[in-house]
Amino acid sequence: MLANILVVGSGGREHALSWKLSQSSKVETVFTSPGNGGTENNVPIDVTNLDELADFAQKNNCFTVVGPEVPLAAGIVDKFNKLNLKIFGPSQMAAQLESSKIWAKNFMKRNDIPTARFEIFDDAQKAEDYVNSLEYNVVVKADGLAAGKGVIVCNSNNEAISAIQTILVKKTFGDAGNRIIVEERLDGIEASYIALSDGEIAIPMASSQDHKRIFDNDDGPNTGGMGAYSPTPVIDDVLAEKIQKKIIDKTIRSMKNEGIVFKGFLYAGIMIRDNEPYVLEYNVRMGDPECQPIVMRMDFDLYDYFVASVEGKLSSMPLPSWKNQYAVCVVLASDGYPESYVKGEEISGFDSISNQAYVFHAGTKKIDGKIVSDGGRVLGVTALGESLEIAINNVYDATEKITWAHKYCRKDIGKKGLAYF
Numbered sequence: 001m002l003a004n005i006l007v008v009g010s011g012g013r014e015h016a017l018s019w020k021l022s023q024s025s026k027v028e029t030v031f032t033s034p035g036n037g038g039t040e041n042n043v044p045i046d047v048t049n050l051d052e053l054a055d056f057a058q059k060n061n062c063f064t065v066v067g068p069e070v071p072l073a074a075g076i077v078d079k080f081n082k083l084n085l086k087i088f089g090p091s092q093m094a095a096q097l098e099s100s101k102i103w104a105k106n107f108m109k110r111n112d113i114p115t116a117r118f119e120i121f122d123d124a125q126k127a128e129d130y131v132n133s134l135e136y137n138v139v140v141k142a143d144g145l146a147a148g149k150g151v152i153v154c155n156s157n158n159e160a161i162s163a164i165q166t167i168l169v170k171k172t173f174g175d176a177g178n179r180i181i182v183e184e185r186l187d188g189i190e191a192s193y194i195a196l197s198d199g200e201i202a203i204p205m206a207s208s209q210d211h212k213r214i215f216d217n218d219d220g221p222n223t224g225g226m227g228a229y230s231p232t233p234v235i236d237d238v239l240a241e242k243i244q245k246k247i248i249d250k251t252i253r254s255m256k257n258e259g260i261v262f263k264g265f266l267y268a269g270i271m272i273r274d275n276e277p278y279v280l281e282y283n284v285r286m287g288d289p290e291c292q293p294i295v296m297r298m299d300f301d302l303y304d305y306f307v308a309s310v311e312g313k314l315s316s317m318p319l320p321s322w323k324n325q326y327a328v329c330v331v332l333a334s335d336g337y338p339e340s341y342v343k344g345e346e347i348s349g350f351d352s353i354s355n356q357a358y359v360f361h362a363g364t365k366k367i368d369g370k371i372v373s374d375g376g377r378v379l380g381v382t383a384l385g386e387s388l389e390i391a392i393n394n395v396y397d398a399t400e401k402i403t404w405a406h407k408y409c410r411k412d413i414g415k416k417g418l419a420y421f
């Protein structure tokens with residue numbers, strides 16, 4: 001019998017997952033909830049409405065795949081499991097690796113997983129005294145989920161003190177900032193490493209590099225991500241093996257030892273310093289936009305691997321095979337993002353995209369058959385190429401064909417990888 005799938009979420013990541021899963025010969029219909037202008041079979045249920053999502057999955061006999069962290073942290077997997085519904089992703093306990101940065105840091109410390117030195121505070125004065133006692137720069141982090149905004153990288157004690165005020169006293173991130181981490185700033189090269197686990201073993205998915213800042217050369221404020229490419233030469237085979245053993249395998253094993261079965265994507269944000277990897281953070285799901293280039297390179301049936309993860313049978317699966325190509329995703333955003341921008345502008349050019357590129361939708365909606373902008377990050381144009389350079393050329397050829405009045409994108413996505421060849 002063919003399976004129905006429910007992909008939970010509405011971003012480029014969820015469009016990419018839906019797109020890939022719909023290619024499986026074992027899949028009948030892919031629903032996306034709430035989805036966007038590019039996804040098919042949209043179901044208008046918010047990602048936090050766990051009751052209605054469960055209801056829909058039950059009635060339509062769906063295997064559910066969760067894109068974003070918020071429903072995972074809210075316990076969607078536990079809820080579905082209780083109802084005997086099949087769902088891919090970590091339990092609420094396992095999701096603490098992402099939903100509480102303090103939980104994750106303490107977990108890494110007690111299990112000897114390499115990460116920056118840190119202390120935890122709920123008192124601003126004590127945090128400030130601590131900062132003043134240090135000889136190195138720090139990063140101040142809100143404990144809870146803050147949509148990628150709760151981390152402040154500081155260049156001086158004054159900046160650190162104002163970061164402490166912002167999070168602990170002004171409560172800019174609400175209860176997510178009831179407690180903070182003050183950790184050593186590690187200066188090195190940043191990359192991401194994603195694996196897939198069934199609670200027993202973890203198989204590598206791919207390496208990638210995200211581009212968080214709004215402007216070229218990593219200038220300007222942070223965003224949800226302006227582009228990504230995969231694989232990244234920053235992580236060579238030697239380093240990949242180190243990350244797999246010292247971080248990924250150790251995390252899954254330590255979780256198990258602590259009585260927590262980790263199933264799902266395990267994403268390690270890594271800083272590489274003197275050829276050694278350190279965990280900056282865990283995510284318990286795919287990154288967005290990293291997911292888009294990674295999915296384009298998959299030469300295997302993702303659904304099979306999701307099922308194997310849920311059933312604890314990854315060790316019986318062959319290692320996934322990847323296209324021997326690079327993939328680059330350039331995010332097309334509304335001009336003005338991440339601050340204010342206009343929505344509702346008609347987008348054109350989709351028909352002129354050749355088949356070496358694919359346009360994943362994020363902040364779009366379909367009105368009377370037309371696609372209009374409906375968010376900050378609007379589209380994720382993604383292309384393959386035999387080399388990183390060719391993939392970059394291919395993706396920028398494609399981005400030029402897509403137009404609307406207030407389109408903005410970075411022009412240097414992937415460039416930092418070129419230096420390694």
Ligand SMILES: Nc1ncnc2c1ncn2[C@@H]1O[C@H](COP(=O)(O)OP(=O)(O)O)[C@@H](O)[C@H]1O
Nearest residue numbers: 116139148149150151183184185186269280281
């Ligand atoms: N210890 C650290 N040293 C240097 N930079 C850091 C450190 N921790 C975080 N960062 C920077 O801050 C960014 C955001 O931090 P992260 O922990 O990934 O939180 P989130 O993604 O939840 O905002 C990272 O991508 C990295 O660039």
Ligand SMILES: [Mg+2]
Nearest residue numbers: 148269280281
């Ligand atoms: Mg991060």
